[in-house]
Every structure is written in structure tokens, then in C-alpha cells.
Amino acid sequence: MSLQHITPELFEKLVGLAALELTEEERAYLFEEMNHQLASVESLRQIQIPEGTTPSLYGLHPEGISPRADEWKAFTKPKQIVALAPESEDGMIAVPDVKGAK
Amino acid sequence: MSLTSLSAFEVARKVKAGELKAVDVAEAALAQIRAVDGLPGSLDGGAVSADEEKKVHAFIQVTEKMALEQAEKVDQAVARGEDAGLLAGVPISIKDIFCVEGTTTTAASRMLSNFRPPYTATPVRRLIDQGALILGKVNLDEFTFGSSNESSAYQPATNNPWNTDHVPGGSSGGSAASVAAEEVALSLGTDTGGSIRQPAAFCGVVGLKPTYGRVSRLGLIAFSSSLDCPGPLSRNTRDAALMLQAMAGVDPKDSTSSTRAVDDYLSTLGQDVKGLRIGLSPDYDAVYYPNFETGELHKEAIQKEVHETLYRSAELLAKAGAEIVENVPMPNTAYGIPAYFVISRVEAASNLHRFDGVKYGYRTESAVSNLSELYRLTRAEGFGPQVKLRILMGMYLSAAGHDADYYTHAQKVRALIRQDFVRAFEPDGDHRLDALLTPTTATTSFKRKAVFGNSLLMQYSDQMTVSSNHAGVPALTIPAGLDEAGLPIGIQLIGNDFREDLILRIGHAFEQVSRDEAWRKVRPQVLAGEVKA
Amino acid sequence: MKDYEVVIGLETHIQLNTRTKIFCSCKADSWEDEANTNICPVCSGLPGTLPVLNAEAVQKGALLAAAMHAEVNPLSRFDRKNYFYPDLPKGYQITQFDEPIGKGGYLDLKMADGTKKRVRIHKLHLEEDAGKTKIEHGTRLVDFNRCGVPLIEMVTEPDLRSGEEAAQYLIQLRQLLRWIGVSEADMERGHLRCDANVSIRERGSQVLNTKTEIKNVNSIDSVRQAIGEEAKRQIELVESGGKVESYTLDWDADRNKLSLMRSKETEADYRYFRDPDLLPVKLSREEIAGIMAALPELPLERQARFVTEYGLSEYDADILTNERSLSDYYEAAVGAYTGEPKAVANWMMNDLSRMLNDLGKTADQLVLGPKALAEIIQMIDDGKINAATGKSLLKKVEESGSRPAEIVEKEGLGLIADSDALRAQIEAVLADAPDEVANFKAGKESLLGWFVGQVMRRTGGKADPKRTRELLLEMLRK
Numbered sequence A: 001m002s003l004q005h006i007t008p009e010l011f012e013k014l015v016g017l018a019a020l021e022l023t024e025e026e027r028a029y030l031f032e033e034m035n036h037q038l039a040s041v042e043s044l045r046q047i048q049i050p051e052g053t054t055p056s057l058y059g060l061h062p063e064g065i066s067p068r069a070d071e072w073k074a075f076t077k078p079k080q081i082v083a084l085a086p087e088s089e090d091g092m093i094a095v096p097d098v099k100g101a102k
Numbered sequence B: 001m002s003l004t005s006l007s008a009f010e011v012a013r014k015v016k017a018g019e020l021k022a023v024d025v026a027e028a029a030l031a032q033i034r035a036v037d038g039l040p041g042s043l044d045g046g047a048v049s050a051d052e053e054k055k056v057h058a059f060i061q062v063t064e065k066m067a068l069e070q071a072e073k074v075d076q077a078v079a080r081g082e083d084a085g086l087l088a089g090v091p092i093s094i095k096d097i098f099c100v101e102g103t104t105t106t107a108a109s110r111m112l113s114n115f116r117p118p119y120t121a122t123p124v125r126r127l128i129d130q131g132a133l134i135l136g137k138v139n140l141d142e143f144t145f146g147s148s149n150e151s152s153a154y155q156p157a158t159n160n161p162w163n164t165d166h167v168p169g170g171s172s173g174g175s176a177a178s179v180a181a182e183e184v185a186l187s188l189g190t191d192t193g194g195s196i197r198q199p200a201a202f203c204g205v206v207g208l209k210p211t212y213g214r215v216s217r218l219g220l221i222a223f224s225s226s227l228d229c230p231g232p233l234s235r236n237t238r239d240a241a242l243m244l245q246a247m248a249g250v251d252p253k254d255s256t257s258s259t260r261a262v263d264d265y266l267s268t269l270g271q272d273v274k275g276l277r278i279g280l281s282p283d284y285d286a287v288y289y290p291n292f293e294t295g296e297l298h299k300e301a302i303q304k305e306v307h308e309t310l311y312r313s314a315e316l317l318a319k320a321g322a323e324i325v326e327n328v329p330m331p332n333t334a335y336g337i338p339a340y341f342v343i344s345r346v347e348a349a350s351n352l353h354r355f356d357g358v359k360y361g362y363r364t365e366s367a368v369s370n371l372s373e374l375y376r377l378t379r380a381e382g383f384g385p386q387v388k389l390r391i392l393m394g395m396y397l398s399a400a401g402h403d404a405d406y407y408t409h410a411q412k413v414r415a416l417i418r419q420d421f422v423r424a425f426e427p428d429g430d431h432r433l434d435a436l437l438t439p440t441t442a443t444t445s446f447k448r449k450a451v452f453g454n455s456l457l458m459q460y461s462d463q464m465t466v467s468s469n470h471a472g473v474p475a476l477t478i479p480a481g482l483d484e485a486g487l488p489i490g491i492q493l494i495g496n497d498f499r500e501d502l503i504l505r506i507g508h509a510f511e512q513v514s515r516d517e518a519w520r521k522v523r524p525q526v527l528a529g530e531v532k533a
Numbered sequence C: 001m002k003d004y005e006v007v008i009g010l011e012t013h014i015q016l017n018t019r020t021k022i023f024c025s026c027k028a029d030s031w032e033d034e035a036n037t038n039i040c041p042v043c044s045g046l047p048g049t050l051p052v053l054n055a056e057a058v059q060k061g062a063l064l065a066a067a068m069h070a071e072v073n074p075l076s077r078f079d080r081k082n083y084f085y086p087d088l089p090k091g092y093q094i095t096q097f098d099e100p101i102g103k104g105g106y107l108d109l110k111m112a113d114g115t116k117k118r119v120r121i122h123k124l125h126l127e128e129d130a131g132k133t134k135i136e137h138g139t140r141l142v143d144f145n146r147c148g149v150p151l152i153e154m155v156t157e158p159d160l161r162s163g164e165e166a167a168q169y170l171i172q173l174r175q176l177l178r179w180i181g182v183s184e185a186d187m188e189r190g191h192l193r194c195d196a197n198v199s200i201r202e203r204g205s206q207v208l209n210t211k212t213e214i215k216n217v218n219s220i221d222s223v224r225q226a227i228g229e230e231a232k233r234q235i236e237l238v239e240s241g242g243k244v245e246s247y248t249l250d251w252d253a254d255r256n257k258l259s260l261m262r263s264k265e266t267e268a269d270y271r272y273f274r275d276p277d278l279l280p281v282k283l284s285r286e287e288i289a290g291i292m293a294a295l296p297e298l299p300l301e302r303q304a305r306f307v308t309e310y311g312l313s314e315y316d317a318d319i320l321t322n323e324r325s326l327s328d329y330y331e332a333a334v335g336a337y338t339g340e341p342k343a344v345a346n347w348m349m350n351d352l353s354r355m356l357n358d359l360g361k362t363a364d365q366l367v368l369g370p371k372a373l374a375e376i377i378q379m380i381d382d383g384k385i386n387a388a389t390g391k392s393l394l395k396k397v398e399e400s401g402s403r404p405a406e407i408v409e410k411e412g413l414g415l416i417a418d419s420d421a422l423r424a425q426i427e428a429v430l431a432d433a434p435d436e437v438a439n440f441k442a443g444k445e446s447l448l449g450w451f452v453g454q455v456m457r458r459t460g461g462k463a464d465p466k467r468t469r470e471l472l473l474e475m476l477r478k
């Protein structure tokens, strides 16, 4: 059985997709651990899944709630939400511009 | 018996009867925290003194003022002759993954080290409404990602009260330790793959993962949304039943919360177990690890004392009148961890997208020239390595372009795992079980640093617990003995959907039948020799 | 130069006009609100929060799907589309990927030459809107008020062939959205937003060439112009030996210019997967039947019926079905009127529509109801009032809310049809004009009109002209 491996190139792509930056030490550690975990994941391929098995999202079928009525209930503390932002200006949340970003 | 050793049930009874002041309970809990907990976990908390190494370090934040105010309210309610609630005056700790207004909610991560949520999680709200006293927020693996508490950004991480050189388990390690060390009577934890049960077993306490949807997830900072379950940790099954009673039930703010009526867990708790069918499965006798090179699974037997304790417990339950059904096949148990690697990582990576330094939490302090840099530096500095590992794995597993869709495939395996339980519990099936009895963990608590860093081994410590998360069924761990090193051993009772009543009842029966066993007299190391008023 | 045709597909985002947002109880409309005041922990993506679906968004989405002749899905699901952007607080958008609320469908456009053109719908799904951002002195400022407003994303097949056709699609889609009441469809307020995919090919060819995507074509004029510009650019490029690349372009409506946003389709990987926080959306057979039953007669159907049932011209029927409340008004007025439906149409297309314009109202907002209009026209037909009085009554009824007959009575606006009263007035006129009477009698009968005019002047216009004429003839010939 041939195992899937995460190549260094793919790994770098994932780091970008995840919006992360890694130190060399982290990079080595994470790269190795991911390939170990992948070995575990690949063991799923050994399972004969019977025809017609539907993917299960929760295990059981949740008897959850029905969609809600279209009724307005204002949240009373929107200012507290804005106050959580590291930087804000006139009630707007402030971030640097995209410009220059790849 | 000291105040802090009282069960939640007793505390509430005495407070409501006017025999005990909630304020005194709060003060006693605060005193116990001061005595055994040591330094609270903090960011960049480095090496500590030898004395501190012997402390529990369950708490990141002690909410003294909140607890005392709540206690006063309870005392006033009692004085006015009002019903002060199911948990009147009961001291509780909250795993720091639940949003509680008036606290910092850190998820044990630098990313949320300054996050003050403007709302309170539904289960916490319900505990408070029932008269509970919130003593503080307890430590966990960062964002619940781990099974030892060591990955917390808040150091020192929690130690095992039975032996402070050992881990308390995780991710609800602070919860389990705070209950075991009698700092609180109850703790609110979360269980995604075993995060309530594994630390409960390691710390010699009771832990219950309810049926998925039985307790609202609103306010729980999500790890894996299709698996996450809030649940109680306590020192006995009656207290777990009491706490579940207070929290369970539909929440209009959680679409996946169940509309099914909540059972009366306390009224059936004391019933006997005569004729109940309790199963044992050979598929829980071993752990299956993959070989890195070949991917082949190889089998490793569980710790001998754990195995012995399991079978001895079955005998005790048989003595109490239960019928033991052996050789129940649970053939997909071995695939629980690999399927979990996929499902939990894909969901976690998405759930962690929101932590980007824009609207709350940590933002990099470096000067950044553009938005992308802000994202990357914030996330690089704000997340620890175990979090990054989960994000990257989730990114890989959900990325387009694989020849097979990992997530959907894992969900099919999940359906097969579910099928094992459906067959075992089927009322007219071969086994007709009321509960499956298994070890909670393959081994007792390991030493600090023994496993940490090896993400595969760490994950496999959840092998016995993860299947019930996949299946959505409830599972209870109760203490059942000590190993030769004096570390607690837990056994697990897994029930059918929404049959928390049955597994609690069986657990309670086990407590009764094992009441006089010698191991029950042994106290955790941090409490040994303790003399209290 | 070769003969090229332009191939266009439109991607529209339609804000549903529910009272609240799709996954939380904040109100949906924030037009008047200060930034970040209409937000809650859910729509601002705070950790631990969970979405709860608004039933009305499902109803309106399904109604739109039905109106687009799409198949309404009895079981649809929500998925997460993962990407980083500051206007997306959760870092993923909740949308529908492979099991949307509607499948297939089409919109039949009526073209200027009277033909119909069918535009097929590729995809129609529910999703949440993102927030708004703006740049100020190099900083991006974010407002979450719009986060979580329910949207229908609807994508056409590449069936449109010119900027004008694309404009027609938007105009008629906008009409339909308002007609069935699912969206205010005000493009200036962003209720209806549009991106256009444009490619060219030699006429007769069936291939789909590399397309460019134009973002932010958010007005009818922009669609016309931007597509025209882009088609021209592509043709010139290909004619000069160049090759169209899959650019993403931005339309600057202020300067009528296209600019390059991204030089290549970035390899976005949204990693769609089912959102575990939301259960599947179920619509029972009965609920779907209820939605189909609630679907009103659509504009084109009603237009055709007006032609056959009321004998209107295509043109009149088109105008009267431009907007649903106007056509409802028309039918109600016709129902209350005993004369020719065409007469009601004339009144509505002239005086009434002028009044609607002046007042800035839609027909259903008028105080002057369809019955009152019918009554006014009826009174003119019956000779109770003259046409000028009828026109002035429109305004009086609208302002006072009184019935037309009451106003006529109270203000004495009715025509003098009473023979005795009219005779007295005529006698006075004749007495004052002995020369004209003599001339008339001598055979100059063309003076009749002059006499009518005199009577009108004397009665302040209130003499019934028909009766006046009859009596004049009678009295002059005596």
C-alpha cells in the first residue's frame, strides 16, 4: 500500500492558505507531525464501506429546532462589540489596507 | 467532613434548608483554591519553584467577586423563602472555553488573552440561574486541542492532584483537577473526542459527555462543531445528574440543540440495575496505532490494571443484579481516531478562521504594511504549535484536489461507528444492551512531557472515548480503582441516545456496590494529610 | 473584421426584504443606521455564537425560486465557504453549495421588438451578506451592519448577447422581485447587485472562450456601458492578434471606466463543507404547494391577459403591468366600472400616473382608491360632471379622502342638467344677443357653438353641454 505524503511544496501552500507564518523549528515539527497523522488518516482507506452508506454529520439525527420567526430583537450592547476591536475609528473597525498584499 | 468535601447535592440541600450560608461555601472554596492551586496560569508563565510544582494550577482566573455576589443572592433568596435553585450555593468552575460576561475568556490561548465576551454561554447561564456560584475559569489545552493540558498558553499548566508530576489529562484538565482537589464541587467541561472523560478518569472524578444536542453549545468556543458537547464533571454520579438537570434542554439559539423533553435524572438515579444488560466488547481491549511508514495498524493491549479493573467492575455490577453480556462486537472502534483526525481538523480549521486580529483578541504588535501580513503575523504569534498543527491538517484534508474527499469519507466511517452502537442497543437485536462498559482510557495518567509533542500518541489516548462522540451517544466515566502507582482508573458506561438516565443509574449502582472498597478511602496527593475546619 | 457576438452571463446578489437578518435577530435593513450599531454577537462573528435560520428568508427564497420556474428543493443545506476578508467576521460565509434551495429555472425577457428571450438560470441559492468596508487615509474601515442580511445569489447561463440584453435582464428581474415582494430591489441601495462574465466569439460558433469578470456593475446604465466597453476591448484585442485573459475587472461608474482588479483568477480554494451548526432546511410537499399557491400571476402572464381580457393594446398592457400594485389597481377599477376597460386605462396612463409621479407613491399607497377612480369616470360618462371636473376631483379625493360624489355635491361641481334652470340661463343669453338670434334664424346655424359658449360662460362651465345644445336648438327654432 502506498501512503500519501504531504510534500514540502504542498506544505508551504497550506501555510499560505492558513494565513500563518512559521519558524524553522515549527516548520520541521509540524511537517513531520502532519505526515504522521496522515498515516493514521490513510488507514481509513482500508475500510470496506458498504454501498449506499450515507455520510453522517452528527452520528445521531439531531431533533433540533425549527427555523425562527422573523422577529426583530436588537442586541443592546453593540458598542461593546466594537470596543473589542484592537483598533477602531468613528465606530468602524480599522485594519490596514489590502494594498501591497499578494 | 469539611465544607469543600461536601457533594453539590448536599451543599444545595443544606443551603436551601438554611443550614449553610452560600457565602460561607464560597469563602471555603476560595480558601481551598488559595491553599492548593498555587499561581494562576499566565501567558509567558515560565519555570516555577519546586513548591509551585506541587500545586494544582487549575485556575487561570478566580472570579472571587462574582462568586461572592452570586452567593449573597442565593442567601437572600433563601432568606425570602424563595426556591434558590437546583444548585443553590454550589461552587463551580468553568472551563475557560465558555464565554461568560464579566470574565476574560481566553481558550487558554494568547489569541484570546484579552477577550471579554459581551454575552454568557447558555449552559453557564442556566447554572447561574439555578443558584450556582462561579468560582472561576479553569485551564485547558489551547482551544481544547490536546489530552494533557500541556498545550495551554497559560503556564504553569494544570497538574494531576493525585500526583503533581503527572498530567491531569485534557482538554478539560483544569475542570477535572479543580473537582478532584475539592476546590469546587462541580465543573463545566467540554468533550469533543474524550475531553471530559479522559481527564475525569485521570483525576479520579466523574465525567459525563451527554448526547449530542442535549446541552446547548451556545457560548462554547467551537473546536469541532459536529462533535462538541458541554457536560459536567463531579465527584459522584448524583452531582453529575444534578448538574445535567440544570443545563439540559433546548436552546432557541442553538439549532442543533434537541427539542426532546429532559428526563428527571435524579428521580431514577437510585433505582437498582436488576436485569439491565451491560455489554463488554473485545474491541476495547486494545489500542490500534498506525505505523508511520506503512500505515498498517498494530495492536497494543491496554494497561493491565485498567483491564483488570474493568472486569472486576463488571463482576460488581453483576453482583448488583445487572446482566453482563460479553463479546459485543464494536468492529469500527479502531477507526475512531483516524476518522476523528479528519472530521475534527476540517471543522477546527474553519472554526479558527475568525481569529485574524481584525475584530477581537490578539493583534500582532509588529508594524505591518498590509492586511495579509496582519493576518499572518497575528495568527503566527497568537496560536501555539498544537493549534497550528490542527489548522494545517484541516487545511490539507479539506483542500480541493484530492482524489478522494477525506471529510465525506470520514463521515461515512462515522456512520459505520454509529452502526456499531445502533446494533448493540437494538431492542430486538442480538445484544439488546442498556449500556456498554469499557475502559475510559487505555492507561492511567502519564507523566508531564512523556507524550507531549507526539501528536499521534496524544490523540490515541482518546481511542476509548472518541467513538461515542462520533455516534452522538452519551457516555459516563466513573472512578473504579487505582493502579499500583496510586493513580486513578476510570471505567466508561456508554448509553443509547438520550439515555443519560440509565448510565447515571448504573454508575450510581456501581458507587453503591463498591462503596466500601479500600481505594475509595485514598485521597489525592494534594489533599492528603490536609486538616480543615 | 470578423463578425463577433458577445456572450454574457450575469451573477446577481439579491437582498431579501425580511425584517431580520438570516441567522440572527438584528434587523436586516441598516440604511439609516450608524456604522456597527445594528450588530450582535452572532453577525459580528464572536467566538461561541451559532446561527439560527430565519424562516422568512427560506419562504422568500423559495418564492423567488418558484417565480424563476426553478425546482424548489424539499431539502437544501448550508455550507461554509472559507476565506479571509475583514468584512467577513467568521472567516467563512454561510452559503449553499451543492444542495441549494432552487435548481434550474429561467426568466423570459420581453424584447423591444416584441419577441421573447429565455435566459436560463444556472444556480439559485441562499446565503448571508458580508459587511461593508471603505478606505480612508490608507486604513480600511469595516462596518458589520450588513453582515448577515439574507441574499439570494442567482447566476444565469451565458445566454445574454449584448449589454442591452443584460440591462433588460436586470430591469425585468428587478420588476419581478418587486412584483412578488421578495426584495425592494433598489440598486442604489445595493439590494440588487451584479457582476458580469463577458466573452466574445465568432457569430455562429458554439464555443465558450475565455471570459473576464466585471465586478460592481450595480446600475442598469453600468451594465450596458461596462459590457459594451469590455466587448469592444476584447474584439480589438483579438483583432490585433492578442488573447483574452481571465481578468477580473472593476467598473468605475463615476468615470465610466474598467480597471484591472486581478490579473489572473487567483487559485481560490474555499474548502466548502457542510456547516455543522445548521440543520438541513426541509420544505414539506404541503409547504412547497403553499409557496406555489402564494405565487402571484407574473408580469408577462398578466400583460397577455390584459390584452385578451380587456382589449388593451400591447403597449398599454405593458405599462399597466410594469408594477404589480398598478396592475392590481387597474383591475379593481375596471371591476367597479361599467364602461369600456380602455377608458380606465387611459385615465391611469395619463392623469393617474402623473399624480403618482408627483406624489412619489405607488398605486397601492394612494388614498384615491380604484373604486373612487371608477366612480369619477362613471360620473363623466353619465353627464354628472364634465371631464375637467373629473380631473380636478382626482386631487381632491386624494387630499380629502372623501368620496367623489360627496365632493361634487358639497362643492356644487355637478352639471346643470335640470331643464328649467338651464332654460332660464339660455333665455337670458338669447335676450342679450338679439342680433345673433336673428342671424341664426336667418340660417347661420354655425352660431350654435357660440351660443353654447355663452351659456357655459354664464354658468361657470357647469351646464351640461349635451343638454344645453338640445335646449338651444329647441328654443332658437321656436
Ligand SMILES: [Zn+2]
Pocket: C021, C024, C025, C026, C038, C039, C040, C041, C042, C043, C044, C148
Ligand atoms: Zn446580528
